Amino acid sequence: MAAQPPPPPQWVLDLNSAPPSRPKNATYADPPGYTATSTSKQRSQSSKTPARQAPTPDEMDTLKMKKAWELAIAPAKQLPMNAIGMYMTGNTLQIFSIFMVFTLFKTxxxxxxxxxxxxxxxxxxxTSSRLLAVKAVYVLMNMLMLGLGIWKVNQMxxxxxxxxxxxxxxxxxxxxERAVPREWL
Structure with a gap:
């Protein structure tokens, strides 16, 4: 005779069963973010609502152009952070400032x-013809970053x-003129 597997724990049975219906005379409100399970009537009504239509090619092209512009402007958003970093490293030759300048040239x-x-x-x-302007702006923003690197090398x-x-x-x-007397040098 084969041994029967043990019955599942109570929490598994509770998890697999439908939640108890809310009593009609309940005076407390549902917690924030809680959505009650829909009844079969509500499900049938929600299935009658029209499904979301797929976007047209023109809408997709517009969305792609917006995302392309965001990507083209992204290097300009790094300029202030890099400029502050260049200012904070000083004008002396240190390993940290050399690595920062190397990154400004490499990226x-x-x-x-x-x-x-x-x-x-x-x-x-x-979008192929409209992407030329986006690519030109992308190159320009990266050249600004390169210009910041050249400025830092000149300051050093x-x-x-x-x-x-x-x-x-x-x-x-x-x-x-000198800030310090010649004898001190």
Whole structure:
């Protein structure tokens, strides 16, 4: 004789059974977020309501263009954060400031290099001509990020901007004023 499996616990039976109906004379309100189970009459009425129609191709193109514009403007949203980070790292050569500048150069270059892959989900026959302006704005925003990196490298004194940086026979720039006396240097 085969052994009978034990009966399921009471909580399994309670979970699988329908919830008890609410008494008509209940004076307390349902808690926030609670939705009572619908009766069969309510279910039949809700099934008669028309189903949501699929969006038309024009509506989908409009939605894709909105999302593409959001993606194109996204690098500009990073500019203030990166500018504050560049200001906070100072103008001296430190490992942290070097890594920040490296990131400012690497990120825009990789983003522009992968522009076709980034905007491929938005490419349809209806949006292909309008995506050119979006891609141009995306490239411009990434060039602003690259410009911030160039500004930081110049602030650190790493850009060759004087004649003495290029010509061996030129002397260093002489300053007309100094903040500290020459003897202290």
């Amino acid at each position: 825009p270059v990789l983003a522009v290099a992968s522009i076709q892959r980034v905007f491929a989900p938005f490419e349809t026959p209806g 004194g790493l850009l060759p901007t004087t004649r003495s940086d290029w010509l061996a026979w030129e002397g260093e720039r002489t300053w007309s």
